[in-house]
Amino acid sequence: MKEKILNILQKYYGYKSFRRGQEDIINSILQGQDVLAIMPTGGGKSLCYQVPALCMDGLTIVISPLISLMKDQVDSLTTMGIEASYINSSLSSEDYNQILENIVNDKYKIVYVAPERLESAEFLNIIQNKDIAQIAIDEAHCISQWGHDFRVSYKKIPSFIKKLKTRPIVTTFTATASTEVRKDILNMLDLIEPKIFITGFDRENLYINIVKSSAKNKYLLEYVENHKTENGIIYAATRKEVEKIYEGLLKRDIDVLKYHAGMSNEDRKINQDKFINDEVNIIVATNAFGMGIDKPDIRWVIHYNMPQSIENYYQEIGRAGRDGEKSECVLLFTPGDVHTQKYLIEMGTESVARKTIQYNKLQQMVDLVYSNSCYRKSILEYFGEVMLGKCDNCSNCLAEGQIIDKTLDAQKVISCIYRMKRNYGLTMIVDVLRGSKNKKVLEAGFDKLSTYGIMKDYSNEGLKTFINTLVSHGFLEIKENPGSRGSFPTICLNKQSLKVLKGEIKVEFKEVKVAKESRNKNELFEVLSDLRKAIAVKEKIAPYMVFGDATLLSMANIYPTTEEEILNISGIGQVKYEKYGQSFINAIETYMADKNINKSELIKKEQNNIDETEGLNKDFFEVKTDKNLYELLKKVRAKYARIESIPYHMVMNKNTLKEISGRYPLDTEKLSDISGLGPKKIDKYGEEIIEVVNNYVEENNIKVNWREKKRKKLIIDGESRKPKEIALDLLNQGMDVKSVSNKLETSVYSILGFIYDYIKEDNELHFNFNPSIYYCEDEKELIKKSIDKFGEDKMRDIKKSLPDYIRYESIRAVIIEKYITA
Incomplete structure (x- = not known):
């Protein structure tokens, strides 16, 4: 079976090996097991159900909420020579009937279906009589009200599966699922003893850049000017903002498209197709755009406004760099974004429970924006994945700047809030600190306070940003008005506030300056890109469906001129070689002749570069x-x-x-x-x-x-994490200490050591851990006395002073408990 799936991978997809986690997921499906797979956007989820579909007898039905994804996936499969189709509201009656007839005649291996279509009696009557090998549920988080994209239609899926004569294998896939969402997927979809795979949420190729600036428009125009030859998406929170940005870019002669719900379906489809087909590089859109767009060569994503949740944000930036190439994700933030999102929450739903969830998620997004620690680490920890150290690929890790002591300014803010006697909103606090003559300020008598006007040197937006930063770091708290949830949040003091005021703790933030850079491709890449575009136009498909950017870049660097050489390039399988390979070889040979390039000298030079890289620079x-x-x-x-x-x-x-x-x-x-x-x-x-x-x-x-x-x-096997990181990831996934110890073949004491190191760095545990199972009460008292005498770092001295029956893990457990209960 392994040989078979590798042959399919090579023949159709052009890859010689699987990405992390894919092979294990595919093997489980082929062994007849239900699966829940959580993989990052661009991590290759679709391949995990497509390859089994090609191996198994019978039809695979893929349930997806995304019309654009269905068309993209089916076009890609058809280009590779795989029979596939889709059923959704975009089809005419004639096309729909033809597809149903083709299903009856076993023409397809894979059919994509919108969840709303599952209740169609006509569709169900046909499907009930077919051999269904697999039901694959994409965007599985949509079934959970805890998710960022809850869809009522997903609740119909379990009843649809039960109506089938024979229950097929059920596989579920998502890129953004918190612990609550995972539980909902498992319970609500009735998965039977599923194998759960969490391949990691990290997208290492994405540079995460959060810019807190009131000069958004200036930054945006400069960035777009530097990157206008690359494919990019600009996200805005509202239709009005999309139109404003779109018009502004047009006035500056930048070729740009727009996409939002206020446009007609036809206009949205035209603009989406133009973007996918590389007719225009840049599109401005609300977050509805991009769901299911499988375009791999998007080099940058800019958020002009802060998204409503970390799930939304991470899914949207995940549309960049799906081909694995370096890409940049920029979030431009001002405090006004928070009010915009609160307004959208109020207008978006009447459900009090749903609003509560959305407000909590919004606050977590705000905390991320104001964080001074590694952005990637914060995002991964939100999804329950442990990352130790820094990523060195986000603006907090790489930004030039120094740690600035802001304790005095923090004391001014806290002192002002204290003197105002009761809780007020951010605007009122800022007005008092900046000495505003606002009528409400004067009527409340705040101009008589000693803190009135004490922070005039701050701009209005700058002071709001500073106070919000204090909130995100826990030095202040936001309190919602019980009578109108989310509409009138106030800021109040907490225990940390008082410690700052007394000078017991310092407030230190990093002031940053962020550099911008752009990418350049060589001349041969442009030649090959033009050829790809011509083929795509002729075949009426997106250019990336011919070959992705990464594949073209490999060709442009390697100059393949034989079948063997070109088939060695990732992304070129036998099927695509037979369709396009010779055309690209001809273009490369023509280019080499025009530029008088000697192939043997080129290979020798390339080999010298490889040897030098491996000998001097390669660390792995x-x-x-x-x-x-x-x-x-x-x-x-x-x-x-x-x-x-x-x-x-x-x-x-x-x-x-x-x-x-x-x-x-x-x-x-x-x-x-x-x-x-x-x-x-x-x-x-x-x-x-x-x-x-x-x-x-x-x-x-x-x-x-x-x-x-x-x-x-x-x-x-591509595993670059340290044992400590792997252990903490497994614990976060619900595995107990003993099981992790067995899996990693290391002692329980070592696993407890990993937990100790983690919480000692002031990190919060995201998994259940009970230290008391490792000792009895009489042992605990002896251990505590020894710790008090020698200090918790002197393990050997502590152990020597205790009776022999007390184990090292018992000592470690008592130390850990001290931190957990502190």
Whole structure:
């Protein structure tokens, strides 16, 4: 089966290996298991249900709320030679009837269906008599009222599945699901013992840039001028704002499109198609645009207004860089954005429960904007994914600037709020601090306060930003008016406020300056891009459906002129080679002749660059596990573990086995370059390991190309996270400490150490953890006394002072409990 799915991957999609998590998801589906897969936008969700659809007998039905996505996906599948179609409200009666007839005649492998169509008696009568292999539910978060995009129509899905004569495999996919949303998906869709996959929310190629500035328009115009040759989306919160930005860009002779609900369906479709087909590079839109747009080469996304939730924000920036190339996401923020979103919440729903959820999500988005810590880390932690350290790819991590002590200004604000006696809104506080002659200020007698006019040096917007920053860092709190939720929020003091006022804690923020940069592509890329556009126009498909930007960039750098060379490029499979390959080879050969480029000299120069990069600059050493050899090595390890009566990982941990399986060391000298194998272990186990590896290599005719790892960082199967990060991620996904210990083949004490390190950095735990299961009460008292005597960092001294029956993990658990209950 593995060979079959790899052949499908290569033939149709042009890839030689799967992205992280895809292969495991596909294997589970092919084994007949229901699946919940949470993968980042652009992480390859559609491939996870499309590949099984091509492997299995019968029809796969994909339920999606997105008309534009259906057309995109079906066009892409058809271009690859896969029979597919869709059913939604955009079809004429004639087209609809033809598709139903084709389903009856088993023409399709995959059919996309809007959830509203599931109640159609005509559709159900036909489907009930077909062999349905898989129901794939895309955008599965839409079933949950806790989600940012709740759709009532998704509640019809379980009853539809129950009406089928035989229940198919049910697979669900989403990019943005909090813990509450995941529970809803599992419960409301009636998944049966599902395998849950969380491949990670991180999109490392996206540079996250949040700009807090009142000069939005100036920034936008400068940015667009620097990036107008690249594909980009500008999001605005309202139709009025979209029109204003659109007109402003047109006046400056910038070719731009617009998209919002106030336009006719036909005009929206025309503009969307123009953008997808690269006729115009830039579109200004409300957030309805882009849902399901599978365009991979969007290089930047600008939010002119702050979105309503972190889910909305992360999904919308996820439309950039789906091809894996570096892309930028800019959020332009002013405090007025918060009021706009509150107005939209009030106008958007009458449900009090729904409003409560939306206001909470809005506050979390505000906190993100005002945060001085790594933006990516904050977003990932919101989704329950742990990230240690900084990402070094967001404006907070990379911004030039220094930490500025703002304690004195914070004390002025807090003192003013204290003297105003009762809670007021942000505008009133700012007016008092800036010495406004506002009628309400004077009537309340606030001009008599010692804090009146004490912060005149701040601009109105600047002071609002500063106070909001104090709120987001917990130095102040926002309190909603119970009589009118969200309409009249006031600002009040808390325990942290008093500590600042007394000088017990400092208030420090980073003042930043952000640089802008643009990308350039070489001349051959432009030639190939023009050819791609011509083919796309002729075939009436989007240019990226021919080849994506990343594929063209590879061609422009490698100059492939043979079938073998071009098929080695990611994104070019046999089907696409047969359709387009020779045309691109001809264009490359013509370009090389015109520019007098010598291929052999080019290859030699490229190889020198590769050697230099690998020798001097490459910090990572990547290894892919040979699973068959890995299983053989596990048997060797198990044998010695039994002989020595020790746990498996004390012989060799699983990463050592994986590294051996992926590198094929054939003698003891090479074995010494494997992580986790010192001279003693090589002396004990080395001979048998080498024998197993040599036999395996010989039996499978493997040509071993040995490379020294030396001091480079080892990455196995694309997993670059440290054990600590993996452990915390697994705990956040609901796994208990013992299970994580078994999975990572490390001690419970080590896992507790990871938890300790995390909470010691003032991080909040997002998973349930009960330290008391690791000790009894009499042990706890002894441990606490020893900790008081030696200090919590002196583990060895603490252990020596205690009775032998008290374990290291008991000590660690007592220390952790102190932080949790503090």
